[in-house]
Amino acid sequence: MSTMNMIQAINSALDVMLGRDDNVVVFGEDVGYFGGVFRATAGLQKKYGKTRVFDTPIAEGGILGTAIGMGVYGLRPVAEIQFADYIYPAFDQLVSEAARLRYRSGGEFWAPITVRAPCGGGIFGGQTHSQSPEGVFTHVCGLKTVIPSNPYDAKGLLIAAIEDDDPVIFFEPKRIYNGPFDGHHDRPLQPWSKFPQSEVPDGYYRIELGKAAVARPGSAVTVLAYGTMVHVCLAAVEETGIDGEVIDLRTLVPIDLDTIVESVKKTGRCVIVHEATRTSGFGAELSALVQENCFYHLEAPIERVTGWDTPYPHAFEWQYFPGPARVGRALKKVMEG
Template identity: 65%
Template sequence: MPRMTMIEALRDAMDIMLARDPGVLVFGEDVGYFGGVFRCTAGLQAKYGEERVFDTPINESAIVGMAVGMAAQGMRPCVEVQFADYVYPAYDQITQEAARLRHRSNEMFTCPLVVRMPTGGGIFGGQTHSQSPEALFTHVAGLKVVIPSTPYDAKGLLIAAIEDPDPVIFLEPKRLYNGPFYGDHSGKSVGWRQHPAGEVPEGHYSIGIGKADIRREGAEVTILAYGTMVYIAEAAVEQSGIDAEIIDLRSLLPLDLETIKTSIEKTGRCVVVREATRTSGFGGELIAEIQEACFWHLKSPLQRVTGWDAPYPHATEWDYFPGPDRVARALQTAMED
């Protein structure tokens, strides 16, 4: 089985879908001739032409608005917002148009649209290139929200997203593009870069949106994580020696509550780990779901490890991120019955 980075896996998914379906289009800022700021679309315009893969003006609202119209007419646009931080001008088009189209038209129209965007920090991009806005989309009925953590998942989930009849927000952790890593406050990489690629099958395959992955089986505590935080959780388990079960959510909306319930009914404890700020984030929603579904199985209070409730810090981003030390402390707290 070939090995690919996440960038290569995403490009392979778009390549396969462009070849399979003439209605698939790829467009956004710099995705054509240049191949995208992270090179995810490199070579696709040369292969499929400027009518299938093309550049747009710096206008996110227009990019998504045009894609909604195309999707309503039966095309399958896969658009790139260059950074998740840039999506706010398009938020109206995503939430008021794309998310509602099926329902407001009484299913006369659907909106098979994918909005890809790099999310999270770790590249010293500062406040306007490092945000994690997933909670803004999980609140919106009519959307699906996906965050892969491996090249295998990235390809399979992106193919599933392009084939889906409804709009999918596809968030790509930029710290995982060329292999998972974390660093210190100087920006020095101190982990995981030695495994930049993962095994990815050739050809077409898809992973069902809404199904979590049990990355590590364990008996003492359940860790819920997604994106880069899956690797932080793995490092924390290794550091703490606690027999934790790690669940990579992969899909935030819809959420695989059954897998979560089964795990917590077994372990009786839970730690939620995510990169975004703490207040009003998706971690709070996970905790509410667990309280409702698993309260009588819990042996200790639920724990959250998150980013700070502060504007994204540039110089101290490695302190801002949940790291293995912070997650390991939360695991130990969860073990105190």
């Protein structure tokens, strides 16, 4: 075991898989010699060589088109999109090619690719470096979508994603890159505050995709969250004193419906929290699933706490984020229902 932040855990996962499987290759903008803008691939090119860890041109469509071709050929490419905001030029490659390949070829070909992309705000990145586009990809059949909330999960889930035979979009919340965010703040302390780290196994382990985790057991209300918002929800539960059960979804597609339903049937109440904008956000899908499966157990209407329906507001990003105060108000509201 070693003490790691999320960046170090991701680096460790890539190191483990590059050493374990010669078919694994890592590439993207600045991931080779420089080690990535967040240093997630630092040292890997020196260790494994330029044919297995290499830089690409600034051409996201080309990066993911190349990844798909490599996957069909038999490799297991891990492609980094430098920021999730830059993934849109490659959207057609993911939707029209990677997601459909297994079905349209009758199972003859598939695309075992992993697409890593830092997502979300909180580092003063501005409009084009801070978006949370997970809802766009959860709508696409054939893609799996993963968002970890802590270093231990990040490593285990990334290893599982690389070993998966289907394309996986692996979003990494950069606000918690340097350690689990403690959640008790509605405004920044420092852009890169050093929060507590986690104990992470040094070698190989995997966390099955499609399995949620109970971040905090409780009996009064179920709180569904993922990524950075898990820490915000834990803080809100602590600050309000409400006995909330916080579910860390970890994987959005496939979703762990059994864990969600079991929890909501137990508590009778549900609050859903995500950083992305509200309209057509993944919280709407979660709300529908809870209503369809738990309607007769609900004691109050489902509450959603999300980002605003606006282009990312750089000057007001800490008002845009759901913080413990906003989540706390939603918790109190459902408890009064």
